[in-house]
Amino acid sequence: MRLVLGVDKLVDMLEVVPRFPPPEAAAEAAEVTDYLMAVYDQQHTSAEGGDEAKSRVKYLAAVTDLCRILNGRPGVDGFRTFQPGLVDLPALKSTLKRCLMVVVLAHQPTVPSLNKWTKHGPSNDFWVIATLWDILPKLQVISWSELEIFLKKTVARQLAAARLLGADEADPETQVQVSWHGVAGTRYDRLDRVIHDALSLFIMTSNAVVLEPNRYLALCFMSMSSRVQDYSAFSPLLDLLHEPYSVVVICLQYYASLLTGQNPRLRLIWLRVGCTSLQEWTSRFPEQVHYFKRMVLHMIGQFENRHMKALQELEPFGLGDSRRSLESRYELARKTKTKDCV
Numbered sequence: 001m002r003l004v005l006g007v008d009k010l011v012d013m014l015e016v017v018p019r020f021p022p023p024e025a026a027a028e029a030a031e032v033t034d035y036l037m038a039v040y041d042q043q044h045t046s047a048e049g050g051d052e053a054k055s056r057v058k059y060l061a062a063v064t065d066l067c068r069i070l071n072g073r074p075g076v077d078g079f080r081t082f083q084p085g086l087v088d089l090p091a092l093k094s095t096l097k098r099c100l101m102v103v104v105l106a107h108q109p110t111v112p113s114l115n116k117w118t119k120h121g122p123s124n125d126f127w128v129i130a131t132l133w134d135i136l137p138k139l140q141v142i143s144w145s146e147l148e149i150f151l152k153k154t155v156a157r158q159l160a161a162a163r164l165l166g167a168d169e170a171d172p173e174t175q176v177q178v179s180w181h182g183v184a185g186t187r188y189d190r191l192d193r194v195i196h197d198a199l200s201l202f203i204m205t206s207n208a209v210v211l212e213p214n215r216y217l218a219l220c221f222m223s224m225s226s227r228v229q230d231y232s233a234f235s236p237l238l239d240l241l242h243e244p245y246s247v248v249v250i251c252l253q254y255y256a257s258l259l260t261g262q263n264p265r266l267r268l269i270w271l272r273v274g275c276t277s278l279q280e281w282t283s284r285f286p287e288q289v290h291y292f293k294r295m296v297l298h299m300i301g302q303f304e305n306r307h308m309k310a311l312q313e314l315e316p317f318g319l320g321d322s323r324r325s326l327e328s329r330y331e332l333a334r335k336t337k338t339k340d341c342v
Helices: 007-012 025-043 049-070 089-104 116-129 134-164 172-177 179-195 199-224 238-242 247-260 266-272 279-284 288-315 316-320 326-333
Strands: 015-019 078-083
Touching: 007 134, 007 199, 015 089, 025 049, 025 116, 025 179, 025 199, 089 116, 116 134, 116 199, 134 179, 172 199, 179 199, 179 266, 199 247, 238 316, 247 288, 266 279, 266 326, 279 288, 288 316, 316 326
Parallel strands: 015 078
Antiparallel strands: none
16 A cells, blocks of 8 residues: 555656667567566466456556656666657656556566465566556555664664563564564565565566466466367467477476577576676676576476476377378377286
8 A cells, every 4th residue: 555655756756868768679679568568378278268368458558658668777776757859747757657557567466386386476566567567566565664763763662672581682582572563574574675685586587587487387287187178170289299389398488498599588686787789798797607508407307307207198189180291190100008007
């Protein structure tokens, strides 16, 4: 609630730069838009017609307007708009406020649950989106600056009371037990450190990029298990077993493109550290590149172990897939043992 109430003051802090935006900003804004829409689709898997389709159109319009107003380099230029000519500033700020409410603050994070993508995913998305244009750091100052002073004064008073009772104020248990204000103040300090720490933001963004295929695959499996079976189409199992149609193979191709540097999602990561290209990121921050590649390799190993091995055991069912060539079906039949078909 404090974040929402601080939006008006945040919009007033918009810095107008009287020149053209950086030349590379357009491509970076396009990638941010693509990521935001992918995130939206992952959370609204049944957006087919009716009100949900209209909601998607409205969300896309809000994302487009947000990138048009905050048209600098995301993660680099911060909360600025580049306007080389005359601009209607009140109308611009009004549009910006609407976009912030729809894109950033409409779905604030819940407590993440590591075994549920419906909880962990949106929480991670919020941190990535809210820090992309320095939105959350500025809102924190606006919304909680008075709260910070209040917490510190309250804790100081209650620590003084603890000393009068003979408690050891250096004892961590005493620090926590003094009052709820001490706990809230600790959380506030932790939040302040995280959103201003470049390494933490890099890790959160890397986590979002690396886990995107896993979320996509989970949603595909959920859709396969809940939709009405169309007997005139090929079964989901045959799609999984046939590489040109397998979502597992698509996810592995995504990870391969991350390792080779050909995936445009990498823009979201090198923007976090102020780089303009993959080459610059690789040369300036080799330790971050190694960390990111280890994350990707770990996920490839998970996919191979948990999905590809299971699908290999089900390969005999692929004999019924007429989309396969006769040669591939003959080869599959030759490798299949008789006991596999019993």
